[in-house]
Amino acid sequence: MVLNKxxxxxxxxxxxxxxxxxxxxxxxxxxxxxxxxxxxxxxVKVLQRSxxxxxxxxxxxxxxxxxxxxxxxxxxxxxxxxxxx
Amino acid sequence: MTSYxxxxxxxxxxxxxxxxxxxxGLKQHTGNWPGKTVIRAEGTYVHNNQEYTLxxxxxxxxxxxxxxxxxxxxxxxxxxxxxxxxxxMDATAMERNLNLALQVMEMTDRVILCINLMDEAxxxxxxxxxxxxxxxxxxxxxxxxxxNKQGIDQLxxxxxRMAEGKITTRPYRVTYSEDLEQKIRExxxxxxxxxxxxxxxxxxxxxxxxxxxxxxxxxxDQLLNQRGKGVETGELSVSCHT
Ligand SMILES: Nc1nc2c(ncn2[C@@H]2O[C@H](COP(=O)(O)OP(=O)(O)O)[C@@H](O)[C@H]2O)c(=O)[nH]1
Ligand SMILES: [Mg+2]
Numbered sequence: 001m002v003l004n005k006x007x008x009x010x011x012x013x014x015x016x017x018x019x020x021x022x023x024x025x026x027x028x029x030x031x032x033x034x035x036x037x038x039x040x041x042x043x044v045k046v047l048q049r050s051x052x053x054x055x056x057x058x059x060x061x062x063x064x065x066x067x068x069x070x071x072x073x074x075x076x077x078x079x080x081x082x083x084x085x
Numbered sequence: 086m087t088s089y090x091x092x093x094x095x096x097x098x099x100x101x102x103x104x105x106x107x108x109x110g111l112k113q114h115t116g117n118w119p120g121k122t123v124i125r126a127e128g129t130y131v132h133n134n135q136e137y138t139l140x141x142x143x144x145x146x147x148x149x150x151x152x153x154x155x156x157x158x159x160x161x162x163x164x165x166x167x168x169x170x171x172x173x174m175d176a177t178a179m180e181r182n183l184n185l186a187l188q189v190m191e192m193t194d195r196v197i198l199c200i201n202l203m204d205e206a207x208x209x210x211x212x213x214x215x216x217x218x219x220x221x222x223x224x225x226x227x228x229x230x231x232x233n234k235q236g237i238d239q240l241x242x243x244x245x246r247m248a249e250g251k252i253t254t255r256p257y258r259v260t261y262s263e264d265l266e267q268k269i270r271e272x273x274x275x276x277x278x279x280x281x282x283x284x285x286x287x288x289x290x291x292x293x294x295x296x297x298x299x300x301x302x303x304x305x306d307q308l309l310n311q312r313g314k315g316v317e318t319g320e321l322s323v324s325c326h327t
Contacts, residue, residue, distance in 0.1 A: 028151060035147035037181050062178035 009058070010073040012046045018077035019043050025074040037061035038075055088129065088136040089248040090165075094158055094189055095173035096182055097144035100201040102126070104173060104231040105141040108241075118157045125157075132241045137248070140167070146181075148188045150299055159300075162192050163284060164307050168248040171197045171240070176206035176213055176228070186222075190256035191288045196224045197243050204230040223255035258287070268294055280308070 012018055020042050023030055037060040038044070047057040047064060055066040067075075093101045105113070109128025118125045126141040142161055143154035150156040162170055172189050174182035179200075190196055200213055219226040225243045229236030246252045260266065269290050276293070277286040284304070292300045 031147070031149055032151055035149070035184060037146075037184075061181040062175075063181060 006076055006078055008073045009044065009046075009067070009075040009077050010056075010069050012077065014046050014048050016046045017043060017080055018046070019080050021076045021078050023075055025071075029071065029074075033067075033071060033075070036065050037063065038065075038067075043080065044077065088138045089169070089244075090138050090140070090167040091244055091248070092140045092142055092161055092165075092167040092170045093173055094142045094148075094162065094170055094185065095144055096146055096175065096178075096185055099144065099173045099175045099182065100231040101141055101144060101173045104199070104201065104229070105139060107231055107234060107237065109139055121153050121157055123153050123157045132245055135245065135248075137244070146185060148185065148192070149295075150297070156299070159192075160303060162189060163288070164303070166193070166283075167195070169195050169197060169244050171199045171244065173231075174198060174200045176200045176202045177209060177211060179213070187257070187259055190222070190224065191258060191291070192285050194254050194256055195247055196254065196256060197240070197247060198222065198224055198226045199240055200226065200228045201231050203228045203235065204233055222257045224257075225252060225254070261291075265294065280304070 006021060009018065009020075020038060020040050022040055023033055023038065025033065042060055045059040047059055049056050050066075055068045056072060057064055057066045058072075093105055095101050105126060105128065108130045110130075112130065113126060113128030115124055115126045117123065123143055128139050128141075130137050130139060140161065142158040145152070145155045145158055148155055148159040148162070150159050161167070170189055170193055172182075172186045174186060186196075186198055198218070200215065203213070206213060213228060215226040215228050225247070227236060227240045227243050229240055231237075243252070247254075261269070269287060272293065273286050273290045276290050280286060280289060284307075289300070289304065
């Protein structure tokens with residue numbers, strides 16, 4: 001049993017399922033992330049990293065969305081399960 | 086006989102183009118939106134001897150004009166004022182799709198929520214309480230499956246009744262923080278003085294409070310253009326609160 005700890009979405013491994021705690025970003029980018037479904041409370045599954053490790057594909061609210069490090073490193077999450085990590 | 090104008094809005098991949106093709110068949114043409122590299126698809130269909138012009142708006146998750154797609158869709162709904170805006174939604178991802186639906190409902194009263202991919206939802210054992218949704222949201226809700234051509238007649242009837250002014254809606258409006266609502270109350274009357282009843286004053290007030298200069302610019306162009314055509318409007322001297 002892994003203790004719940006807070007990290008950013010960018011730190012997560014493929015296959016991990018996490019819950020969004022907060023967005024450390026303001027303005028247009030915040031609005032954009034919220035519109036894409038990255039809202040506090042939402043569950044996100046990390047799908048896969050592109051060969052260079054950026055961007056990364058995520059499954060959120062029944063849709064696959066890719067985020068760049070610039071965005072994913074500002075989303076604070078908590079581990080809730082998944083098939084890895 | 087003039088044609089009613091109907092816009093299809095919605096998230097990407099909700100079946101807008103499938104619905105558009107089902108309704109218009111070969112009676113369609115595509116081009117670009119003026120000054121944009123965004124594809125514009127327009128077509129016509131006839132229902133009960135009345136012609137309708139259907140516009141397939143770009144699919145977006147939002148309408149805050151963060152991209153050319155969003156700007157095109159937003160400007161069409163607010164400034165071109167279609168007789169009916171149909172928000173096409175994915176029945177299997179309602180939470181996500183309601184974001185855009187609520188945004189459109191802030192922009193116009195003439196909205197129909199069209200919940201597509203019902204066949205997929207049923208396969209997944211999901212039930213959509215359309216009556217409850219319509220009650221809570223104050224706008225008509227129609228369930229369809231564009232690919233299987235199910236529910237299309239009900240949708241066309243709903244569009245007809247709305248276009249003819251036979252449906253009065255009461256779109257659910259998001260209530261913001263007291264702080265923000267206070268600011269809206271302060272500037273909405275001024276906005277209304279300028280734009281009259283032709284554009285959604287509360288929505289414009291919200292955009293101005295958000296510092297949306299691109300909207301302000303478009304609004305100014307629209308009003309100047311109309312004044313050139315002899316339409317009376319108030320003085321436009323609002324600036325953005327940032
Ligand atoms: N199962 C099912 N698939 C649909 C339905 N409507 C559209 N699709 C499919 O959903 C995908 C996206 O449709 P499209 O019309 O391109 O969506 P748009 O991005 O909103 O224009 C396509 O593969 C369609 O065949 C439907 O009612 N049921
Ligand atoms: Mg399409």
